[in-house]
Amino acid sequence: MLEVKDLHVSVDGKKILKGLNLTINAGEVHAIMGPNGAGKSTLSNVIAGRDGYEITSGSITYKNDDLLEMSPEERAWAGVFLAFQYPVEIPGVNNTYLLKAGVNAKRKHQGLEELDAFDFMQTVKEKAKLVELDPSFLSRSVNEGFSGGEKKRNEIFQMAVLEPSLALLDETDSGLDIDALRIVAGGVNKLRSPDKAIVMITHYQRLLDYIEPDFVHVLADGVIQKTGDKSLAVELEKHGYDWVKENK
Amino acid sequence: MSVLTQTRQDALNLFEKLGLPTQRDEDWKYTDASRLKDLLEPTPVDENIHIKDMGITGLDAYRMVFINGLFAEAESNLPEGVSILSLAELEKNSVGDDAEGIAKLFTVDTQAPLINGFNAYNAAKASDGAVIILADHAILTKPLYILHISNQSNVIRHSFMIGQHAQAEIIEHFISTGDNKALSNSCSFVALKAEAHLEHSRIQQEGDKQSHVARVQVKQCKKSSYTFHGVELGAALSRTDLVVNLHGEGASCDLNGLFVLGGRQHADHHTRIDHKAPHCTSRELYRTVLDGRSHGVFNGKVLVHEGAIKTDSNMSNGNILLSKNAEIDTKPELEIYNDDVKCAHGATIGQLDDKQLFYLRSRGISAEAAQELLTFAFADEVLVAMRNQTVRSYVEKAAFAKLPHSDDLEEMLGS
Ligand SMILES: Nc1ncnc2c1ncn2[C@@H]1O[C@H](COP(=O)(O)OP(=O)(O)OP(=O)(O)O)[C@@H](O)[C@H]1O
Numbered sequence: 001m002l003e004v005k006d007l008h009v010s011v012d013g014k015k016i017l018k019g020l021n022l023t024i025n026a027g028e029v030h031a032i033m034g035p036n037g038a039g040k041s042t043l044s045n046v047i048a049g050r051d052g053y054e055i056t057s058g059s060i061t062y063k064n065d066d067l068l069e070m071s072p073e074e075r076a077w078a079g080v081f082l083a084f085q086y087p088v089e090i091p092g093v094n095n096t097y098l099l100k101a102g103v104n105a106k107r108k109h110q111g112l113e114e115l116d117a118f119d120f121m122q123t124v125k126e127k128a129k130l131v132e133l134d135p136s137f138l139s140r141s142v143n144e145g146f147s148g149g150e151k152k153r154n155e156i157f158q159m160a161v162l163e164p165s166l167a168l169l170d171e172t173d174s175g176l177d178i179d180a181l182r183i184v185a186g187g188v189n190k191l192r193s194p195d196k197a198i199v200m201i202t203h204y205q206r207l208l209d210y211i212e213p214d215f216v217h218v219l220a221d222g223v224i225q226k227t228g229d230k231s232l233a234v235e236l237e238k239h240g241y242d243w244v245k246e247n248k
Numbered sequence: 249m250s251v252l253t254q255t256r257q258d259a260l261n262l263f264e265k266l267g268l269p270t271q272r273d274e275d276w277k278y279t280d281a282s283r284l285k286d287l288l289e290p291t292p293v294d295e296n297i298h299i300k301d302m303g304i305t306g307l308d309a310y311r312m313v314f315i316n317g318l319f320a321e322a323e324s325n326l327p328e329g330v331s332i333l334s335l336a337e338l339e340k341n342s343v344g345d346d347a348e349g350i351a352k353l354f355t356v357d358t359q360a361p362l363i364n365g366f367n368a369y370n371a372a373k374a375s376d377g378a379v380i381i382l383a384d385h386a387i388l389t390k391p392l393y394i395l396h397i398s399n400q401s402n403v404i405r406h407s408f409m410i411g412q413h414a415q416a417e418i419i420e421h422f423i424s425t426g427d428n429k430a431l432s433n434s435c436s437f438v439a440l441k442a443e444a445h446l447e448h449s450r451i452q453q454e455g456d457k458q459s460h461v462a463r464v465q466v467k468q469c470k471k472s473s474y475t476f477h478g479v480e481l482g483a484a485l486s487r488t489d490l491v492v493n494l495h496g497e498g499a500s501c502d503l504n505g506l507f508v509l510g511g512r513q514h515a516d517h518h519t520r521i522d523h524k525a526p527h528c529t530s531r532e533l534y535r536t537v538l539d540g541r542s543h544g545v546f547n548g549k550v551l552v553h554e555g556a557i558k559t560d561s562n563m564s565n566g567n568i569l570l571s572k573n574a575e576i577d578t579k580p581e582l583e584i585y586n587d588d589v590k591c592a593h594g595a596t597i598g599q600l601d602d603k604q605l606f607y608l609r610s611r612g613i614s615a616e617a618a619q620e621l622l623t624f625a626f627a628d629e630v631l632v633a634m635r636n637q638t639v640r641s642y643v644e645k646a647a648f649a650k651l652p653h654s655d656d657l658e659e660m661l662g663s
């Protein structure tokens with residue numbers, strides 16, 4: 001589904017990713033861990049199409065298309081979704097309205113009819129229930145005045161409505177309380193399917209108890225240093241990142 | 249000479265003394281009023297205006313219509329038991345002691361801030377206006393919608409006197425027909441007694457050859473509250489002086505302004521809030537969205553007087569320039585003469601936020617629609633404070649129509 005090859009990315013002349021390789025197949029769940037500032041958010045932003053990153057070499061192929069040639073909205077239409085580490089507040093833009101616009105833009109692009117307003121609201125309510133998002137959040141401005149945890153929950157709610165093929169969750173677990181973590185993880189698990197892939201960026205092994213990954217990667221110094229299964233996360237928790245670098 | 253005639257004559261003398269403001273006046277630095285000189289004279293009613301279906305439709309309100317500055321009684325619908333009168337009628341029928349009271353309605357307070365020649369001219373030559381006297385404890389059960397329609401120069405002068413504990417909502421709407429070059433010169437005087445409340449909207453939507461000069465002067469007694477919504481969508485040139493005197497302890501005002509301009513439009517609001525008593529609150533939010541070669545001017549001055557302790561004042565002005573030829577001059581000013589106050593003010597001029605744009609696009613909204621959506625949301629935030637949803641959605645639609653918008657966005661907002 002996603003093939004990142006020898007990716008080099010700089011920001012303001014500073015090299016962040018230095019030849020990163022990553023292959024993700026449909027049906028898989030990947031976890032990416034790594035020290036602060038390693039470039040995890042950079043990778044997810046580059047996949048989602050954010051400006052301001054200089055891609056000096058390498059390629060990203062998504063479902064046989066050159067992802068780097070696509071605009072952020074085209075990527076969204078093709079099924080790429082990023083749950084942001086720091087979701088931005090957008091006063092004046094209604095949460096439900098944003099989703100409706102997003103869903104319909106995608107449908108239009110796929111040559112489908114717009115969703116009937118009633119059907120759309122049914123879906124929205126159902127998905128809000130899935131992540132136990134209070135319905136009052138539906139009519140509020142996007143993330144405005146939401147607590148840190150509420151913003152994260154709202155990201156997963158949006159993911160549930162938009163039904164992406166490739167979901168990148170950038171530290172969605174950070175800032176969630178214990179119950180919220182369980183609920184959000186439950187929501188993510190319900191979205192697992194053989195034709196979808198999930199990439200979770202996280203600092204905590206705890207999340208992986210709820211959402212079991214097929215692969216765990218360690219990103220440090222701009223490349224994937226090590227790849228393993230769930231047990232790698234346990235080892236990391238015990239030994240820290242220096243251990244990875246020493247035991248490549 | 250009767251006291252009324254004398255008062256009018258005094259105003260005319262004052263006008264002759266003051267003349268029209270020039271750009272050498274600090275308060276008129278950015279607005280050239282000289283071209284309005286020949287448009288001052290009010291022209292009587294033109295019977296050719298067809299007013300059916302004009303203005304805000306579907307509004308459940310009492311209604312007062314002014315055509316070229318004259319009250320059109322036949323088009324109006326006024327509540328019973330509330331004193332809502334025509335200034336011209338009052339003037340015509342005034343005798344003896346009455347006349348003195350009515351003369352007061354034409355008196356120019358030369359000590360008030362931002363007084364200018366237009367204001368003096370208004371007092372001298374006003375054709376008509378609404379005089380509203382709401383008794384203590386009275387509640388106007390429906391909003392009063394004052395629709396001004398013009399195709400000629402007009403001079404209009406309103407007085408809104410709201411009694412103790414009384415409440416009202418007044419919407420002034422200005423539209424024009426035809427494409428005459430004409431000037432509307434409008435003054436509204438607001439007096440709020442103790443614990444009175446008024447929500448006051450002014451929606452200026454005149455034609456693109458028209459000019460509009462306005463003064464809104466508010467005096468607030470103890471614990472009264474005043475909410476203002478000033479919307480500038482129309483006219484080639486418009487200027488409003490909004491002067492609020494927080495005179496009684498615990499009074500509060502909430503001033504909201506929105507300009508959506510394009511082409512060569514020019515709009516200027518000078519606002520002045522005087523905190524004269526303790527424990528008063530003022531909040532001001534002004535936003536402009538400027539396209540084409542349009543020019544916006546915002547000057548917001550808050551003056552906290554000695555003794556006005558526990559003043560709480562917050563002013564914010566945001567501006568978005570959609571074209572590189574659009575221009576904004578903004579100046580929030582704060583003068584404080586005591587220590588015990590909480591004041592914040594600031595202005596921003598900018599393009600849209602990159603992070604917000606990316607967020608919307610990452611959810612599948614096209615770059616173009618995302619920009620338009622954020623622009624609309626930016627403007628719409630000023631309108632959130634508007635409690636009347638019919639008026640708000642009317643203004644939203646009118647503002648939206650003036651903003652660049654693709655079919656995509658129209659579809660999205662429409663459905
Ligand atoms: N816009 C930018 N301007 C300057 N430096 C940037 C910018 N974006 C990222 N960086 C730098 O790139 C490096 C990688 O940042 P990134 O956000 O990808 O790290 P991360 O792995 O997600 O870290 P964390 O675990 O703390 O979220 C950091 O040193 C960061 O300061």
Ligand SMILES: [Mg+2]
Nearest residue numbers: 040041042085
């Ligand atoms: Mg990060």
